[in-house]
Amino acid sequence: MLDFFRNHQRLMMFMLILVILPGLGFVGIQGFRGFFDESANVASVNGHKITRAEYDNSWRQQLDRARQVLGGQFDAKVFDTPERRKEMLDGLIQQRVLADETQRLHLTVSDEALRRSLLADPVIGSLKNPDGSIDLNKYKELLAMQGMTPDQYQEQVRYSMAMQQLPAAITQSAFTPKTLAQHLTELAEQQREVQGLAFRAKEYESKVQPTDAQIQAYYDAHRDDFATPATATIQYLVLSPAALAASVNPSNADLKKFYDDNIAHYRTVGEVRASHILISAPKDASAADKEKAKQKAQEILAQVKAHPDQFAQIAEKDSQDPGSASKGGDLGYFSPGMIAGGKAFDDAVFKMKKDEISDLIQSDFGYHIVKVTDEKPAATKPFDEVKESIAKDLKTQLATKAFGDDSEGFTSTVYEQAKSLQPAADKYKLQLQTATVTPKPNGALPPDSPLNNPRFLAAVFANDAVKDRNNTQAIDVGDNTLIAAHVTDYKPATVPALAAIKDAVRQKVVAQQAADLARKEGEAKLAELQKSKSTDGFSSALKVSRNEAQGVPPAALSAIYKVDAQKLPAYVGVDLGADGYAVYRVNAVVPTAAADEKRLAAAQQQISSVNAQAEAEAYLDALRDRSKVKMFGSLETTQSGGD
Structure with missing residues (x-):
């Protein structure tokens, strides 16, 4: 059917027009869409x-x-x-x-x-x-x-x-409620004293001698377990920004334009290092207090002007800024907006030159006397210095844009030129790669490899790809990545003859029969113990809890806690599957200390959250x-x- 569509596209388009246009006349475009x-x-x-x-x-x-x-x-x-x-x-x-x-x-x-x-x-x-x-x-x-x-x-x-x-x-x-939290905490932390008796399947393997008829029966019932998977040798194309980046080469003019358009990113803001003396006069202070602070600041300014070399000592003695006074008023390096003095502070300081001392500067905090001690002028990194990083960034941007522009066309080309991926490779300048894949992901490849994508593998092994040898559709595997494949060789799944894998089949039969034998003996022992109440053969006593299993398998721990605490000692058997069987003697419930306030509060919070x-x-x-x-x-x- 797909071949017919591919080979008769003009005819199919004409037929669709004949069907669609009359319908539009009766129901209108919106009505027609409503059907779909x-x-x-x-x-x-x-x-x-x-x-x-x-x-x-x-x-x-x-x-x-x-x-x-x-x-x-x-x-x-x-x-x-x-x-x-x-x-x-x-x-x-x-x-x-x-x-x-x-x-x-x-x-x-x-x-x-x-x-x-x-x-x-x-x-x-x-x-x-x-x-x-x-x-x-x-x-x-x-x-x-x-x-x-x-x-x-x-x-x-x-x-x-x-x-x-x-x-x-x-x-x-x-x-x-606290009582509920306490009760649930006690249940979670309750310990039970148990003893175990194991019937390990491995220990029964020497007692098992399967017949040829049993091996044959197992092989017949589990043929798919021994099958070698189907394989497909494919050519494939990956369309992604990374794949397209190889063909994206921005010119020097492109790089320069990007540099000019984004020049702010390559500029460093000018900085100064300054020291200040603050005489505090908060915004909400009275007019009298502000005037008193101003007079004091003017007196200190006169001292500083007379002895500029003593600025640090005067700041340490008289400045009311606790953060900088002990450092001689030093504020370190800063750029506009970094100091809380506000716009008036910045406007005054960033007009000053090195070693210059300001007049009084008023801010919401009071009156400042500032001395600029060093300058770091604003600088712009030259184009040649950042050219390489611009090329990398621009290449990534252009490749991402190219992916958005090309993805629809790539999908169409792969579908329309169904018998080969070469036209798509040539059109989008992609490398045609080869691989051999199976229907299941390959553990040797990275988990996020496009070749491990289940939808992609399903498309590769579809009849349209393996039988008719048409390209797969372009599969979106996420992360801005499309992948399409063409099968060049296909080998179906095969089941080896029993003679070729008889030893492997025999091992499976032995393991199964050994587990069955362990379970039968374990169940018989359990029935005997429930009558005799004996402790013979059991391991030494072990204290387990729901939080501390002490190596007891989860299935066994669940069975142990299903035993009625009022009817101890008691015996319980657990089928451990391929590992065999185990019998546990539950001796007693071990008294536990009441939860302390901290643990109880944590439990109460956790239960409340649930x-x-x-x-x-x-x-x-x-x-x-x-x-x-x-x-x-x-x-x-x-x-x-x-x-």
């Missing part, structure tokens, strides 16, 4: 659609966050499950429900609260100037890279903060129940580009 709208949506809440694109973007972001946190341990298969996909959609629905309720209640956030939130953001905090203000140019550039203006971003943050008010009100009011989360979820579930929620189609059909 739901294919682009995954759900609606009170009439607000959640699009597949929105869902896919959220899915990619979740995978990218998991990849960043887990690094080399990230496994997309663990995350890409129907359950996780449903959780993602439930989360988006929950956000939409909460947004509707926020609007219904007309909740909003003040400008001051928004400002505090923005300044608390570590990314925005990194854009601060030395004087504590935000570099607005860098702030705008950062948002522009995400396709937003400052107003758009600030409204987004405001909206998000408003939405959190309802759940926050619930979680902040949650409370757990209760608060449960109450918030119950509230959101109630909101959802009274909302009109409609689901469209299956999540499996979405294009989860990051998986």
Whole structure:
């Protein structure tokens, strides 16, 4: 079918025109689209659609966050499950429900609260100037890279903060009684004295002698376990900013223009080093106090003018600035806006020359006498000094822009020129690479390698690629990366003949029969002990708790704590699967000391947090129940580009 579309594109386009245009005449463009709208949506809440694109973007972001946190341990298969996909959609629905309720209640956030939130953001905090203000140019550039203006971003943050008010009100009011916290803490820390008796599967392997018929039966029942995977030798292309950077070479004129357009980034602000003497006269001081302070400052100014070489000694004796007086009034190096004296202070100081002493300078703090002791003039880094870093930055920017411009064309070329990737490689100046892949990710490759992407591998091993030898579609694997492949050789999965792998099959049979034998003997021993109440053969007593398992397997620990504490001693058996079987004698509950106030308070807080989360979820579930929620189609059909 795909071949027919590819080979008869003009005919198919003509047929589509014949079908579509008459329909538009009857129902109009918007009406015609209505027939297909739901294919682009995954759900609606009170009439607000959640699009597949929105869902896919959220899915990619979740995978990218998991990849960043887990690094080399990230496994997309663990995350890409129907359950996780449903959780993602439930989360988006929950956000939409909460947004509707926020609007219904007309909740909003003040400008001051928004400002505090923005300044608390570590990314925005990194854009601060030395004087504590935000570099607005860098702030705008950062948002522009995400396709937003400052107003758009600030409204987004405001909206998000408003939405959190309802759940926050619930979680902040949650409370757990101290007695409940104490009871749960005692249960969590309760110790039980146990003794163990192990029936290890390994110890029974020497007693097992499987017959050829048993080996054959196991082989027949587990053939897929011994199959060698299918392999495909492929040519592939990767379109990404990094791949396109090789063909991006900005000219010297481009670099110079970038330098001139962004000259502020290469300038260092002028600085001075100065000392001052402060005679305090706060803004709210009385007129009489201000006049008295001014007279004193004038007297000191006269001393300084008469003995400029004694400025430090006079400052140490008379300055009322506790931060600098002990250092002879030294304020260190500073640029405009860094000293709290305000504009009047800056205007006066930055006009002075080295070793010059000012007249009285009045600020909100009082009267200053300033001596400039050193200067660092403003400087601009020359073009040649920053040319290399500009080339790197500009190359990255141009490559990112080229990716945005080329991604749609690359996708079309790969599809339309279906029998080879060479046309796409030539058009976009990409390197045609080769590899051999299997349907499952290769553990030897980095987890984030495009060749390990499950959707890409699924496309490689689809019939259209391995049988008809057509290019795969261009697969979006996240992080601004598209990959397409062409299969040049394919070897299907094969199951080796039993004769070739008989030893491996025999080992599997031995392990299985040994585990079965260990379990049977363990169960028989358990039945005997429950009658005899014997302690023969058991290990020495061990004290375990839910928090301190002392090496006891989780399944066994669970069984131990299911034993009725009023009917001890008691015996419990646990099937440990391939490891065999274990019997435990639970002797007694060990008395534990009451939790101290600090541990009890921590437990109370932790339980309150859990209760608060449960109450918030119950509230959101109630909101959802009274909302009109409609689901469209299956999540499996979405294009989860990051998986």
